[in-house]
Amino acid sequence: MERQFADLMQLLEERRFAALRDALQEENEIDIADFLESLDAEEAAVVFRMLKKEMAAEVFSNLSADTQKVIVDSITDQEIVGIIEDLYVDDAVDALEELPANVVKRILKNAKPETRNLINQFLKYEENTAGSIMTAEFVDLKRGMTVAEAIAHIRRTGEDRETIYTCYVTGPSRVLEGVVTVKELLLSRDDQRIEEIMDDDVICVTTTEDREEVARTLAKYNLLSLPVVDQENRLVGIVTIDDAVEVMEQEATEDFEKMAAMSPSEKPYLKTGVFTMARKRFMWLLVLMVSGMITGGILGQYEAAFASMPLLVTFIPMLTDTGGNAGSQSSTLVIRGMALSEISTKDLFAVMWKEIRVSLIVGIGLGAVNFVRLILTYPGNEMVALTVTLALVATVLIAKTIGGALPILAKFLKADPAIMAAPLITTIVDALSLIIYFTIASHLLPI
C-alpha cells in the first residue's frame, strides 16, 4: 500500500498527469481515497478530477468529511450533482449532512426530483437510528414471480443496488412479505415461484430502532443486510453489513472514550485539532477534579489522626489505587456486557452477588499479601498492619459491588452505563476507602 502511494506520489510530483490517470485506474477506490487523504487540499482536488466518472462517486463516499468539502469547493455544481446521483442514498445523505446549508440547497435544486425527494426523506431520520444508516437501493421481488423471472429482474436492475444478494419480497403498498437470497434463487428450479422458496418470517427493524441494536441484529443472525420498515410494516430501506461493521467500530470507540472520561470524537486522533481535543477532555477532568477536592475535604477531617501518626498517610495511595482498580475491573466487565446485550437490568442482583463473592476471594488474597508485607517491614506495628489489611479487604468488597452495580443503575435511570466507568468509580471509591480506613484506624489505633 505504502509503496503504491509512493509511485502515485512520484507521478504527481513530476506532474506526469496522463500516467497518473492511468495508474489511478488500476487502484482500488478505497486506496485512492486513502491517497487523497494524504495530499494537501489543492493536490487532492487535482487528483480527484482525474478520476473516471464510474470511480469518482465511490472514492468520494470513502473520503473524510473535510476532504469531501475540499472536493465540493473545487468542482462545479453540475459535477457535484452527478456524484450525488451516483452515490447510494445513505452515502449521499452522510455527505450532505456535513456541507453548509446553502450548498446542500443548491445541490438538491439541481438533482433529479426523485433523488431530491428520497434525500429529503432520508435527511429527516434522527441520528443514530436505523433510518439514518439505511439505504434505499435494494432488490424488490414479487411473490408471484418465478425464479427465472426474479433472476432476469436482478440482471436487469442489479447494477444500481447496494446489494443484490438478499432480495426482499413486497406486496401491495410495499408491505414486507418475505426474504429470499440469491443463493436460494440459484439453487432452485427456474419454474419455482418466489412464494414457495421465500422465508416469510423476516428478521427486520423499524426506522426508529437504535443503530447499535441494528448492528447487533445483523451480527447475531449472520445477515448480509437487514430490512428496515416503517410503522405500517412497509419496506423503506436496508442496512448492509459493511455499514453495520462501521457502526460497531464507532460504538466501541465511543465507549472507550466515554469510559476514559472524554466526550466522543468524530475524527481519528491524528486529524483532530488541539483545541477540539482539549475541549473534549476538559469538562470531565474538571468534574473529577472537584470530586477529588471533596475527597480531600474528607481527608481533612482526619488531619489530627495523620498528624499524630504520619505513617498512616503512606498507605493511602495503595488503598485508593487498589480500590479504584478493583472497582474499574467490575464496572468495565458490566458495561461491556451490557453493550453486547449479555447483561440486562434484571441481572442487577446476580451481578452484585457475583461481585461480592469475587471481591471476597480477591480481597482476602490481597489482604494476606499485604499483612505479611507490613509485618515484615514494620515489626511491632501489628495493629497498623491489621488496620490497613481490614481497610483493604473492605475497600475491595465495596469497590467491586459498587463497580458492578452502578452501570446497571445508570441504565435504570436511562443514562449511559459507560459513564459509570473507571474515573467516576475511582473517585467514589477513593472517598469511601478513606472513610473506612480512618474509621477502622480510630477504633484500633491510639489516635
Added chain:
Amino acid sequence: MERQFADLMQLLEERRFAALRDALQEENEIDIADFLESLDAEEAAVVFRMLKKEMAAEVFSNLSADTQKVIVDSITDQEIVGIIEDLYVDDAVDALEELPANVVKRILKNAKPETRNLINQFLKYEENTAGSIMTAEFVDLKRGMTVAEAIAHIRRTGEDRETIYTCYVTGPSRVLEGVVTVKELLLSRDDQRIEEIMDDDVICVTTTEDREEVARTLAKYNLLSLPVVDQENRLVGIVTIDDAVEVMEQEATEDFEKMAAMSPSEKPYLKTGVFTMARKRFMWLLVLMVSGMITGGILGQYEAAFASMPLLVTFIPMLTDTGGNAGSQSSTLVIRGMALSEISTKDLFAVMWKEIRVSLIVGIGLGAVNFVRLILTYPGNEMVALTVTLALVATVLIAKTIGGALPILAKFLKADPAIMAAPLITTIVDALSLIIYFTIASHLLPI
C-alpha cells in the same frame, strides 16, 4: 424472542414433544441455540435430538463450548460424526478444539477421510491467525469458463459453500489468479469468459496473518469474504464477514478487559465462574498494589513535610486523581487509535507534541479553577495555592505526555499497547505527581 421461548418452554414442560418438534421447525437456528442455552443439560440434550438433520449442524455451531460438550456426551458417535460432516470446517475445528482428545480421536476415526484430512490440517494453524478462522468451503472457478458455465457450476456445487457470492479463480496447483462476484457474473453476458470479467488484483492474506488484521482488511475494503493463501500463493481458505465481525467484537472486548487490568475472559460475564473471575483479576491487582506500596514509600520520604503542614495531604487525592484521569484519557485514545491502525509507531513524536499542547491548555484551565478555589477557601495561604496549582499543571503535562507515549513504546518493544492503560498509567503518574508536588512545596513553603 422472549415470548417465543416462553411458548417453546411451555411445550417442553407439558412434554408435548410432537408439538415442540413442529414449533422448532419454524424457528431460526440462532434462536434455537439461544433457547438450548437457557435449558439445563438434560433438557438441552432432549430438545437437540428433536431437531431435523438439516438444522442440527447449524444449531450446534451456534452453541457455547459447554453446551456443545453436553450434546456430544448425549448422542452417539455416529450422530456426532454426522454433525461434524455437515459443519463448515472452521466451525468443526472450533468445536473439536474444545472437546477432550479421546473424543476428538474417536470422531476423526469415524469421519470420511477427506473431512479427517481437512480437519487435521486446519487444527494445525496457530490460534489468532487467519488460518485458525478460515473455512475451506468456497466456490472455485477457472479462468477459461464462460459466465454461463460458472453460474451452472455454482448452481451445482453452491449448496455446501459457506458463501457463493464471491468466487475465486484458481490456476494450476490452486494458485489464486482472480476474484469475481456473483453480482458481476449476473450482470455479464452468458458467453463472456471469466478471465475477461475477473479482477486479478486480489486483496488477500496469508495463513499466518493476525486475525485482527484479517478482520480490519475485510472491514476496510467492504468485502464479504477474504481469500487466504499459503506461502506459495495457493488458495487454502476464505474468511467470511460474519467471522470477521465476531473477531472484531472479541478483540474489542479483550482490549476493554486488558485496559481495566484483567486477563481476557473466554465466556460472557454471567456464565463465568467466581473462581475463574477472581483468578483473571487477581494478578494485575497484586502488581498494581505493590506499585501503590512503592508510591506510599515515596510519600514516606516526605513525612516530615506533611507532619509540619498536614493541610498539604488533603490535596493529594485531587492531584493524583486528576493526573491519573488526564493520563488515561491520552493512553485510551492512543491505544484505540493503534487498534484501528490510525496510529503507528512512527507517529510517536506527533502524538507527544499533540499531547503536550493539549495538556498545557487543559492543565492551565484546571489550574486556574483550582487557584481561584484555593484563594477563596484558604485566604492568606497564597503560597499553598500556588504550590498546588503548579503541581497540578505539571502533573497534567507529564501525565498526558506519558499516557500518549507509553502505548507506542510498548508496541516498539513488541508488547501489547493495551497494558499501558488507565491502571498502570495511574500508578506511574501517582508516583511522579507526588514527587513534583513535594519538590515544589519544599521550594515554595517553609517546610
